[in-house]
Amino acid sequence: MSIESVNITKEYVRRGKTFRAVDEVSISVPKGKITVVTGNSGSGKSTLLNILAGMIVPEGGTVRIDDTELLSLKSRERDKLRGKKIGIVPQVQSLIGGLTVRENIDLQKSFSGIAGNDGEEKLADYIKDLEIEDLLDVFPSSLSGGEMKRAAVVRAISGGHEYIFADEPTGELDPENASRIMDAFRKQADEGRGILLITHDSLVEERADILYRMEKGHLLN
Numbered sequence: 001m002s003i004e005s006v007n008i009t010k011e012y013v014r015r016g017k018t019f020r021a022v023d024e025v026s027i028s029v030p031k032g033k034i035t036v037v038t039g040n041s042g043s044g045k046s047t048l049l050n051i052l053a054g055m056i057v058p059e060g061g062t063v064r065i066d067d068t069e070l071l072s073l074k075s076r077e078r079d080k081l082r083g084k085k086i087g088i089v090p091q092v093q094s095l096i097g098g099l100t101v102r103e104n105i106d107l108q109k110s111f112s113g114i115a116g117n118d119g120e121e122k123l124a125d126y127i128k129d130l131e132i133e134d135l136l137d138v139f140p141s142s143l144s145g146g147e148m149k150r151a152a153v154v155r156a157i158s159g160g161h162e163y164i165f166a167d168e169p170t171g172e173l174d175p176e177n178a179s180r181i182m183d184a185f186r187k188q189a190d191e192g193r194g195i196l197l198i199t200h201d202s203l204v205e206e207r208a209d210i211l212y213r214m215e216k217g218h219l220l221n
């Protein structure tokens with residue numbers, strides 16, 4: 001099982017000129033592996049991730065999530081499928097400000113609606129692995145960038161999803177915390193989940209099972 005695209009293309013218009021942010025990209029994100037896409041800023045990485053997650057609709061190509069053709073679904077059904085299948089760590093701060101870290105995590109768990117999603121015991125492991133024990137009762141506004149990221153990772157992986165997508169998950173982190181996050185993703189992959197990471201951090205690249213590079217919308221092996 002995998003998430004797979006064939007020849008997806010996404011065009012944007014800038015200063016009256018159309019350009020392809022993603023240009024005929026075919027990629028497979030298999031379960032049980034860490035797939036990493038690297039590339040310069042502006043090369044189309046986030047656009048690609050958002051298409052694979054069904055958040056952006058491309059002009060051309062197909063996307064399949066396991067057995068389902070994503071682009072044949074209505075937008076509501078797409079959102080539902082994403083909610084069920086993919087835990088996402090967005091590039092920007094995404095914790096809800098009025099909720100504590102613990103409440104943010106619990107909310108995600110209840111949203112995913114996955115029967116038998118990761119139980120309390122596993123959640124306790126994730127909290128320990130990513131060292132956010134002391135942050136659970138804290139509101140996001142008083143967390144550092146790195147602490148927010150670690151909390152967002154715990155939130156994404158505790159939902160019991162089959163796939164985890166993360167856009168620059170180690171962006172603002174020191175090597176120690178980046179490594180901790182990569183250990184968590186490795187554990188997830190070993191449990192059979194499909195991991196897709198977008199990055200320009202060499203530490204993340206080194207730990208990829210499958211590594212791609214994007215250049216001006218093209219995906220290179």
Ligand SMILES: Nc1ncnc2c1ncn2[C@@H]1O[C@H](COP(=O)(O)OP(=O)(O)O)[C@@H](O)[C@H]1O
Nearest residue numbers: 012013021039040041042043044045046047048
């Ligand atoms: N909604 C949009 N409208 C117009 N241009 C966009 C939009 N989103 C992204 N782009 C442009 O598409 C290109 C690829 O963006 P992005 O996928 O965010 O790259 P990356 O994640 O690799 O930095 C960039 O030139 C960016 O400015």
Ligand SMILES: [Mg+2]
Nearest residue numbers: 045046091167
């Ligand atoms: Mg990006």
